[in-house]
Amino acid sequence: MHTAFAQFTKEELTGKFNPESHKDFQRINVEYASHGNHFLRREVAEAFYRMAEAARKDGVKLIIVSSTRNYYRQKTIWENKYSNLSGTPFDRATRILQYSSMPGTSRHHWGTDFDLNSVDPEYFNTPTGQRVYTWLQNNAWKYGFFQPYSAVNQTRDSGYMEEKWHWSYKPLADLFLWAYRMMVSYEDITGFQGAEVAPIIKVIDSHVLSILPDFR
Template identity: 35%
Template sequence: MYYHFKKHYWILGIGMLWIISCQLEGFSNGAPSQKKLQGDAMGHNKYTYDSLHAIYLLDSLDSLFLPSFTLEELTGQIDFAEDTNFRAIARDYCYGSRTLYLRQEACDSLEAMFKAAKKDGIKLLVRSASRDYQQQCYFWNRDWKKTNKRGVEKCLDVMKIVAMPGISRHHWGTEVDIDGLGNRYHKATIEDNKRYAWLKENALRFGYYQCYNDDTSRTGYQEETWHWSFYPTGQKMTQDMMYLMTYGDIPEFLGCEHAEEIDVIQHYILGIGSVPSDTTGQAFQDSTVNE
């Protein structure tokens, strides 16, 4: 389903460019006219099949997919504190004392959203944001040891609570878990419901949406009212994951041998709700400017 050769898109691109450079002699002044393509009365035509095919290849380059992110970024194998694409979320917007990180653009929009919520009397705090591969392994291994099931069933049981290391969206720097929205361990309170209602009405203006929503047509994780995704970057990373990721790329962890059997790429990475239409009539552009 996921073409492994897409992982080597750059080889394909370089190869196509090399073929074109070798075959496009005489085309420097533009494509040949119809008269030249047909040749003269004697049948002389310097434009061979190979050179005409090179024109086709050149045109095909327009549709060549070039990912924006690396597998290391997509699987959480980077240091958020050292990566200049990330920055720490303002302490006032974090639950507890830990330093939490997001990608620059996601962080700017998140802080603008929290500031707007505060003006409306709604207090929002981030409980969890970017998690690297090792952090995700810690959570996975912790819950792996709690279930007595085996094989695929054990994996599926753990995935009700935590994503497999290497395929969690929390690796990307675009995802936040917001405190006080209810969770698996306690029912939402009246205040929780107010926060959730505000986010449902306003988050899209800041580029955020609930990717694990109540859409029954999607696959994968159960609904998570607390998990919000910065879609302008998250959608690009989802697309890159689809093109670059193979099951051989998933780092090793307890139960990783069942990832392909479960088809986690199709059913979990792509098992997200679609971005809802902007009912406010204001498409997301730059929240740091608008707020």
């Protein structure tokens, strides 16, 4: 196994751990978060603080509204949506996968990704939301961050719908993505309602790996 991957366990890749007790994670200062229970990897948190302070100097407020979500939290989110939909398991899973990940497949498991300000697409059509997004487009890269889920088009032709709120710390997330490709299989995507369609949908290829080609 490549030495860069050896630092990650399959449990970290699929979210089966508790970020509150993991030595590489830290709680995000409530000044930068929607509540006091957000966690990120230390390197990611420090980079985010630098970015948030730079944004503040430009009159833009960046607030984390969702950060690390482990497998069990993602399972709750997934199954709440799944139980409120009708149709076949394939149909229900496909609808949820427009914006939400199957447990065990989310970038939020890694501690490298977070959602900013609002997960309502309409927020980014408001003057405030447009200003936030424009600032991020122009400046996030300076601090190591990129938007993994851009518009679905000929360049990125599968996966989640565009998420202007979702930002990822490239230096670590790239390593996690490669480790995921090497270490995780469909046998690991289990334990929740609708899990049986993961290999049918090919959710690893269609969603986990479906980011802009330059960032795969």
